[in-house]
Amino acid sequence: xxxxxxxxxxxxxxxxxxxxxxxxxxxxxxxxxxxxxxxxxxxxxxxxxxxxxxxxxxxxxxxxxxxxxxxxxxxxxxxxxxxxxxxxxxxxxxxxxxxxxxxxxxxxxxxxxxxxxxxxxxxxxxxxxxxxxxxxxxxxxxxxxxxxxxxxxxxxxxxxxxxxxxxxxxxxxxxxxxxxxxxxxxxxxxxxxxxxxxxxxxxxxxxxxxxxxxxxxxxxxxxxxxxxxxxxxxxxxxxxxxxxxxxxxxxxxxxxxxxxxxxxxxxxxxxxxxxxxxxxxxxxxxxxxxxxxxxxxxxxxxxxxxxxxxxxxxxxxxxxxxxxxxxxxxxxxxxxxxxxxxxxxxxxxxxxxxxxxxxxxxxxxxxxxxxxxxxxxxxxxxxxxxxxxxxxxxxxxxxxxxxxxxxxxxxxxxxxxxxxxxxxxxxxxxxxxxxxxxxxxxxxxx
Numbered sequence: 515x516x517x518x519x520x521x522x523x524x525x526x527x528x529x530x531x532x533x534x535x536x537x538x539x540x541x542x543x544x545x546x547x548x549x550x551x552x553x554x555x556x557x558x559x560x561x562x563x564x565x566x567x568x569x570x571x572x573x574x575x576x577x578x579x580x581x582x583x584x585x586x587x588x589x590x591x592x593x594x595x596x597x598x599x600x601x602x603x604x605x606x607x608x609x610x611x612x613x614x615x616x617x618x619x620x621x622x623x624x625x626x627x628x629x630x631x632x633x634x635x636x637x638x639x640x641x642x643x644x645x646x647x648x649x650x651x652x653x654x655x656x657x658x659x660x661x662x663x664x665x666x667x668x669x670x671x672x673x674x675x676x677x678x679x680x681x682x683x684x685x686x687x688x689x690x691x692x693x694x695x696x697x698x699x700x701x702x703x704x705x706x707x708x709x710x711x712x713x714x715x716x717x718x719x720x721x722x723x724x725x726x727x728x729x730x731x732x733x734x735x736x737x738x739x740x741x742x743x744x745x746x747x748x749x750x751x752x753x754x755x756x757x758x759x760x761x762x763x764x765x766x767x768x769x770x771x772x773x774x775x776x777x778x779x780x781x782x783x784x785x786x787x788x789x790x791x792x793x794x795x796x797x798x799x800x801x802x803x804x805x806x807x808x809x810x811x812x813x814x815x816x817x818x819x820x821x822x823x824x825x826x827x828x829x830x831x832x833x834x835x836x837x838x839x840x841x842x843x844x845x846x847x848x849x850x851x852x853x854x855x856x857x858x859x860x861x862x863x864x865x866x867x868x869x870x871x872x873x874x875x876x877x878x879x880x881x882x883x884x885x886x887x888x889x890x891x892x893x894x895x896x897x898x899x900x901x902x903x904x905x906x907x908x909x910x911x912x913x914x915x916x917x918x919x920x921x922x923x924x925x926x927x928x929x930x931x932x933x934x935x936x937x938x939x940x941x942x943x944x945x946x947x948x949x950x951x952x953x954x955x956x957x958x959x960x
Contacts, residue, residue, distance in 0.1 A: 531624070541630045544637055544856035549627065557620045564613045568606065575602045625735055629891040631856040632865040639857030644868070650839070651848030653872055658935040662875035663926040664806040666933060667693055669957045673806070685796070685810045687922075692955045696928070696941070697814070699948035701789045701921050704816040704841055708918055712837045714787035714818065719767040721790060722758035727770040730896040732862035732888075733762060742793045742811075760793035764817035765915045772821055773896040776908050782900060783830065784821040787918065789814065807922045808880065814921040820914045823900065827887050827912035834916045835867045835885040841919050842882070844944045847927045848872040850879055862888050869919070871927045882923045885916035 531538055531554075539549040582595050636645055667673025672693025678686040689697050708714040722744065728734040733741065742760040761767060768786045777784070792815050807813070818837060822830045835851070842849045852868045859866040863886035870879035890910040893899070899908035932940040939955040946953055 531627075538630065542628065544631050545628050545859070546639060546857055547628055550623075554620070554623060557616060557623070561613060561616050561620065564609055564616065567609050568613065571602055571606050571609065575599070575606070578602065622735065625729065628736075628861045629732075629864050629888065631859060631863075632887075635853060635859070635865055636855045637857075638855035640855075641858070643855035644858060645853040645855075647851040647853055647867070649848070649850045650843060651846065651872070653848050654874070654931070656874065656935075660875050660930070661933060662806070663929040666929045666939065667806075669937075670939070670955055672955075675806070683811075686812055687807055687810055692952070693925070693929075695949055695952075696945070696955065697921060697925050699945050700924050700928075701814060701816060703945055703948050704918060704921070704924075705787060705789055707841060707844065708787045708816070708818060708837060711840070712785070714785040717764075717768060717771075717786055717788040719761070719764055719788050719790055721761050721793075723761055723766055723770070724758060726773070727766055728759060730773055731766040731769045731892055732895065733766060736861050737762070740795050742795065761790060762794050763792050763815065763915075764788040764790040765819060768817065768819040769892050769913055769915070770896060772893070772898040772911070772913075774898075776899040776901060777911075779823055779900050779902045782821065782823050782911075783826065786819045786821075787816065789816045789921075807926050810922070816918045816921065818916045818918040821898065822912050822914065824890065824909065824912050827889060827914060830912075830914050831865060831867070831885065831887040834914050835869070838869055838883040838885055838916045838918045841924075842869065842871060845924065845928065845942045847924070847931055849882070860884075860886060862886070862891050864889050864891070871923065873927060873930050875930045880923065880926075882927065883917040883919040886914065888913045888915065 535549070535551045539551065542549050578595065578599055582592060582599065585592055585595055636643055638644070661669070664673060664675070667689075670691070670693060672689055672691045674688040674690060678688045681688075705716060709716055725734065728741070741762055744758050744760065746756055746758075768788060771786070772784075791812055793812055796809055796811060818834055820830050820834055839849070839851070849869050849871045852870060854866045854868055866884060866886040868881050869883040869885070871882040872878075873880050889912050892913045893910040898911045898913070900911050901908045928942060929939055932942065934940055934954075937957045941949060941952055941954060
C-alpha cells in the first residue's frame with residue numbers, strides 16, 4: 515500500500531522547492547528534515563532526458579508512418595519499414611515505463627517532504643523547547659490521598675482492562691456503568707457546544723478510509739506503520755481484495771470531503787465537527803505515560819476542522835484553539851496552552867498549540883488537544899480551491915484542525931480532578947443535564 519502513488523498535487527509548491535531550494539532547506543532543517551536537492555535534481559534531469567528521447571522517438575515514428583504510407587502507394591516492399599516501426603514502438607514502451615518509474619520516485623520523495631514551519635515558532639526538538647503561553651484554572655490542593663483514574667475506575671467498577679485484554683489485547687479498554695455514561699455524556703456535550711456556540715456542522719463519517727484519503731491528509735507515506743490496515747476478499751469466488759485503513763483521526767475523512775472541490779469565497783469559512791473512534795498503533799515506548807486510558811490503540815475524540823480563506827488562517831488558528839479551550843473551561847479543568855517548537859509540530863503542521871490538562875495523580879500536565887494551522891499543505895495534495903468571482907483562476911484553500919477534545923483524556927481528568935475524600939466523583943455541573951441530573955458517581959463499596 516505504501517508504494518502506491520496516487521494522483522495528488524504535491525504538498526509543497528514545486529516552484530518554491532526548485533527556485534528557492536536553500537531557503538526551503540533551511541526552514542525544513544528546523545523540523546530535523548534534510549532536503550536532498552542533489553537527489554531530486556538528478557531525478558528531474560533524468561526525467562527531462564527521457565522526455566526528450568520520447569519526443570524524438572514520437573517524431574521518428576510519425577515520419578516513419580508517412581514513409582510507410584508512401585511506400586504502400588508505390589507498392590514497395592514494407593517488411594524493413596514495418597520492422598523499424600516495431601522497434602520504435604518497443605523503444606517507446608520501454609522509455610515510457612522508465613519515465614513512469616522515475617516520476618513515481620520523484621513524487622514519493624516530494625510526498626515525504628513535511629510542511630514548512632512558521633518563522634514565529636521557536637527552534638528546538640524537545641518538550642523543554644516549547645513555550646508556555648498561559649495557564650487557566652486553579653490547581654487544587656488535596657488533603658487526602660489521591661488515586662489515579664485506573665484505581666478510581668476499578669473502585670467504581672467502571673474501567674475493565676483485563677476483559678479488554680482478553681477480548682482483544684493490551685492497550686484496549688472497556689468502560690461500563692456510570693463511567694461509560696460519563697464518557698458518552700462528554701462527547702455529546704462537546705458536540706453540542708461546538709455546534710451551538712461556535713457554528714460547526716456535525717458530520718457522521720466512515721471509520722474506514724482509502725489510500726487516496728491518507729495521502730491527501732498527509733498520513734502517507736510517513737505514518738504507514740502507525741496505522742491499522744485492513745484487507746478483505748471481495749467475494750468468496752474472487753481473489754481480489756479491498757484494502758482500507760481505520761481512521762487515526764476524524765481529520766482524515768473531514769479534510770478529504772474537500773478533495774477536488776472548488777467553493778466560492780462567500781462559502782468560507784467551512785467549519786466541521788465529528789465524534790469518532792480513532793485507531794493508532796502507537797508503537798513507541800511511553801512507560802507510565804501510556805498508563806490506563808492515556809494512550810490506547812482505540813480512543814474517542816471530537817475533532818474540529820476549518821477550511822478558510824488564506825488570509826484568515828492565522829486568526830482561525832487562534833479561534834479554533836479557543837474553541838477547544840472553551841470545553842476545558844466549561845468543565846472547570848485546569849490546563850495550560852503551549853506553543854510547540856519546530857521540531858515537535860506534526861508533519862503537516864506549520865504552527866501548533868497544544869492544550870495540556872492537569873492530572874493531579876500524576877502531578878503534571880498531559881496533552882488533551884492539539885490545534886494546528888496546515889495552511890495550503892493539505893489543499894495542495896487534495897486540490898481544494900476557492901474562487902472569488904473576480905479572478906478566473908482558483909486559489910488553494912487553507913485547512914486547520916484541532917482536537918475538541920480527546921474524550922478519554924477528558925474522562926481521566928474529571929475522575930482525578932473531581933474525586934472526593936468521601937469516596938465518590940463529583941460530576942461537573944455542565945455534564946449533569948447530560949446524565950439525567952446525576953451529581954455524583956459513587957464507589958461500589960460505599
